[in-house]
Amino acid sequence: MPDPQMTMEVHIHPKAILVDSAERVISVRLDLNAPPESAGVVARPLNMALIIDKSGSMAGQKIETAKAAAVKVVNSLADHDVFALVAFSAEPEVLVPACRVGEHRTAIASWISRLGPESWTLLAKGMRTALMQIEPHCREDVASSMFILTDGLAQDQEECLKLAPDILQRGISIYAGGIGEDYDHAFLEKLCADPVEKGKFLVDHIDMSTLERDMERILQTYIKRKGHVVTSNVRVFVTFPRQVRLKSIYAEEHAQTIELDTQQSFPVADLYAGKQQRYLFEFVVIPSAVGNMQLARFRLRYDLPANNIRQAEAVADAIIEITNDPARGNIPNSEVIKVAKKLHATKLSEAAEADLARKDIRGATKKLERVTRTLEELGEYDRAKEVKERVTELEQSSPENLDLEIKRLRGTTKRLSE
Numbered sequence: 001m002p003d004p005q006m007t008m009e010v011h012i013h014p015k016a017i018l019v020d021s022a023e024r025v026i027s028v029r030l031d032l033n034a035p036p037e038s039a040g041v042v043a044r045p046l047n048m049a050l051i052i053d054k055s056g057s058m059a060g061q062k063i064e065t066a067k068a069a070a071v072k073v074v075n076s077l078a079d080h081d082v083f084a085l086v087a088f089s090a091e092p093e094v095l096v097p098a099c100r101v102g103e104h105r106t107a108i109a110s111w112i113s114r115l116g117p118e119s120w121t122l123l124a125k126g127m128r129t130a131l132m133q134i135e136p137h138c139r140e141d142v143a144s145s146m147f148i149l150t151d152g153l154a155q156d157q158e159e160c161l162k163l164a165p166d167i168l169q170r171g172i173s174i175y176a177g178g179i180g181e182d183y184d185h186a187f188l189e190k191l192c193a194d195p196v197e198k199g200k201f202l203v204d205h206i207d208m209s210t211l212e213r214d215m216e217r218i219l220q221t222y223i224k225r226k227g228h229v230v231t232s233n234v235r236v237f238v239t240f241p242r243q244v245r246l247k248s249i250y251a252e253e254h255a256q257t258i259e260l261d262t263q264q265s266f267p268v269a270d271l272y273a274g275k276q277q278r279y280l281f282e283f284v285v286i287p288s289a290v291g292n293m294q295l296a297r298f299r300l301r302y303d304l305p306a307n308n309i310r311q312a313e314a315v316a317d318a319i320i321e322i323t324n325d326p327a328r329g330n331i332p333n334s335e336v337i338k339v340a341k342k343l344h345a346t347k348l349s350e351a352a353e354a355d356l357a358r359k360d361i362r363g364a365t366k367k368l369e370r371v372t373r374t375l376e377e378l379g380e381y382d383r384a385k386e387v388k389e390r391v392t393e394l395e396q397s398s399p400e401n402l403d404l405e406i407k408r409l410r411g412t413t414k415r416l417s418e
Contacts, residue, residue, distance in 0.1 A: 027281070234269075
């Protein structure tokens with residue numbers, strides 16, 4: 001079997017344009033495809049620390065659900081994965097020392113059962129303890145990360161925020177799930193901030209009304225994203241001729257604005273096996289002569305470290321046809337339009353969050369109604385239903401009590417961007 005490799009696909013909208021002397025904006029969808037496991041790619045082992053809040057407010061259903069979800073997470077890990085469980089309150093407690101899951105899978109469940117509520121919410125000590133557990137297992141060919149579950153307001157936020165950049169520099173990602181109403185979502189977003197993935201997309205809201213379902217869902221999604229990672233050091237380089245101007249770049253998954261660095265490139269978050277990452281580019285051109293015109297060349301550089309593949313490359317060109325035939329010009333490309341609509345829906349949902357922060361419920365609901373229509377046009381009916389639920393809840397809310405609705409909407413926005 002040949003070595004596995006990443007591939008790129010280019011889709012252009014419109015597929016051809018009429019010759020003209022005026023500027024035109026051309027959209028290009030760039031798809032990055034991580035190789036599937038069937039191609040022989042090997043996932044990087046997961047080096048994971050689960051950090052659970054055991055302050056007094058976690059007593060009862062919250063902590064029991066967290067324990068049950070932790071056991072299910074462990075059962076879904078591979079034998080070669082490393083798992084550690086740290087609980088925090090006034091002092092941290094290592095309930096499961098970092099160990100390979102295959103050697104201790106049965107024992108881990110009994111260790112998790114020791115988790116019980118105490119007092120205080122001092123997260124920084126928990127993070128430091130988790131770092132001590134998983135750092136010895138950090139390597140380039142291992143996907144290392146922390147996942148924090150909390151229902152409250154950390155009383156040592158400043159210390160946590162000072163600690164986070166050092167953790168990220170060691171190649172350890174930070175994710176979080178906020179449970180219920182009282183946790184500080186803005187703090188968690190700052191804590192999970194990442195130069196490649198925006199922090200707000202690493203934080204999820206766990207609703208008390210659907211606690212068991214939500215907690216299991218976000219942890220299983222996390223395991224899929226981090227437990228089957230195959231790539232590292234992925235970077236896209238973009239070049240284009242002088243007569244072409246780059247207007248914008250957006251990542252579909254995070255609705256994130258992308259800026260090119262001095263090398264005319266940008267980094268890509270690690271991808272799991274079979275994952276497709278899409279980007280939408282907008283180029284400005286003057287189609288003044290009939291013929292083919294190169295808008296851009298994309299060069300992909302990446303590692304598949306568990307397969308011992310380093311600095312591999314792929315190249316793809318975006319070429320637009322310029323024609324004087326009205327029957328051929330300006331034909332839409334539905335594959336590009338779908339991504340543009342999804343990005344628009346996510347941006348509208350983010351704008352609705354901003355409206356709620358200003359206590360403008362009417363403005364938020366109007367934007368979310370437009371999001372619903374867009375999602376229905378895209379055939380994403382489950383997500384459209386979730387947004388409709390947000391609209392109904394907002395219409396029943398008062399401007400004085402919007403904190404929980406803002407957190408719920410942020411969770412919805414996150415799922416729109418996935």
